[in-house]
Amino acid sequence: MSAPVWIIEDDRALRTVLLRTLEQARLPARAFASLGAARAALASEATPAAILTDLHLPDGEGLDLVAALGDQARQVPILVMSAYTDIASAAAAYRAGAVDYLAKPFDLEQVVASLRRAIAGAEGATEPAPEPAQPRANALLGQSRAMREVFRLIGRVAASDLTVLVTGATGTGKELVARALHDESARRLRPFVALNTAAIPAELLESELFGHEAGAFTGAQRRNPGRFEQAAGGTLFLDEIGDMPLALQTRLLRVLAGGEYYRVGGRELLKSDVRIIAATHQDLAAKVAEGRFRADLLHRLDVVRIELPPLSARREDIPILARDFLAKAAAELKVPAKRFSGTTLKLLEHMDFPGNVRQLENLCRRLAVIAPGREIQPPDLNAGGSVPAAGIEWIAALAAWTELQLSEGVPELHAKARALFDRTLLETALARHQGHRQNAAAALGLGRNTLARKLGSARPRHSPAGHDEP
Secondary structure, three states: OOOOEEEEOOOHHHHHHHHHHHHHOOOOEEEEOOHHHHHHHHHHOOOOOEEEEEOEEOOEEHHHHHHHHHHHHHOOOEEEEEOOOOHHHHHHHHHHOOOEEEEOOOOHHHHHHHHHHHHHOHHHOOOOOOOOOOOOOOOOOOOOHHHHHHHHHHHHHOOOOOOEEEEOOOOOOHHHHHHHHHHOOOOOOOOEEEEEOOOOOHHHHHHHHHOEOOOOOOOOOOOEOOHHHHOOOOEEEEEOHHHOOHHHHHHHHHHHHHOEEOOEOOOOOEEOOOEEEEEEOOOHHHHHHOOOOOHHHHHHHOOEEEEOOOHHHOHHHHHHHHHHHHHHHHHHHOOOOOEEOHHHHHHHHOOOOOOHHHHHHHHHHHHHHHOOOOEEOHHHHHOOOOOOOOOHHHHHHHHHHHHHHHHOOOOOHHHHHHHHHHHHHHHHHHHHOOOOHHHHHHHHOOOHHHHHHHHHHHOOOOOOOOOOOO
């Protein structure tokens, strides 16, 4: 490859690291500190093999280079780097013509691999993407690696009409993903219609989806449009698709395959112009194996899969989500705004939320109303209902103790805390079992020898050892 890769990055350290990385990967590169410098080079130098640019630069937007390239834009792939890990930024970058979106911090190997793919596929570049729309706020939040990948995938597939299957545990935000896909698509000005297939009785679900004619069944006094008609030109979101009856799965498959359907009791053939996004918390492959879900329907729905991580896999996002939920709850419920203390946020980050994001949101709504004072403290988490994690009092006490030790600059805090924890746990178990080591070990889920070893390392030398069984 003779033409170099252009790097446009105002951060000098990152610019240097990227230059060295590309040189080591045998990709010739040239770096620019500003958009203006790159534009000037475009006017006087040969076309680069690819452009790796920061999204927001001090003198403009990196994607402004698409216009500056003019007719060359199709031959020069542009890859965007950004510390802004939100859906709107990712989607806007792809709409403006970027071939990839790299959320900072990123792996350098990922950068090299993305550049190689982009350069290799430059000759087959597609038509330029439409001008980016104004960013829209979206309720999906997060900075974790797992969520950055979700945002990246949403940004890449939103503009297409591909069918998407969104998977994830209950409460992870599957409908939010569907709405984001709609909001960032060319269908965004048309309806977004959602239907929870598990919430509609099986005998009514067909009419809900496809509509019915007057007299089609008892009580059908007039024609009613179904969700397919209501979503015409837009997006139809089918939640909990795994609960759809088999007979209705067959009808849905025909619509997906042929794009045509009849209302219940009707003879007029209707055309379907909707994008289907389905969601489930179930293992559809297992349901197929059990004969409870059609394999051919799964193949039709699972064109692109977006899997949402549980909250336990993205704990670093909990403070971001909690602050956002608390602020929204205060505005919606018209109560004075509150904030979390630092200790409370750390405690939330270590709590278990089996109900995922929805459970955290409900907790924040409750705290917005019930918690006393303007700053929410650890004891407030027990206010007005059960808390996701058991034993919150000792966790709160541990958090407060840790804050105090850190403020006093206590050295080797982790080792000291671990020794204190082990000693307390072991001695309490021994006391409960009258010093019987084997029973205490079994209660803790430890082997007897492990307990003895831990006792030897955790117990002060002057402490009497727990006696053993005869």
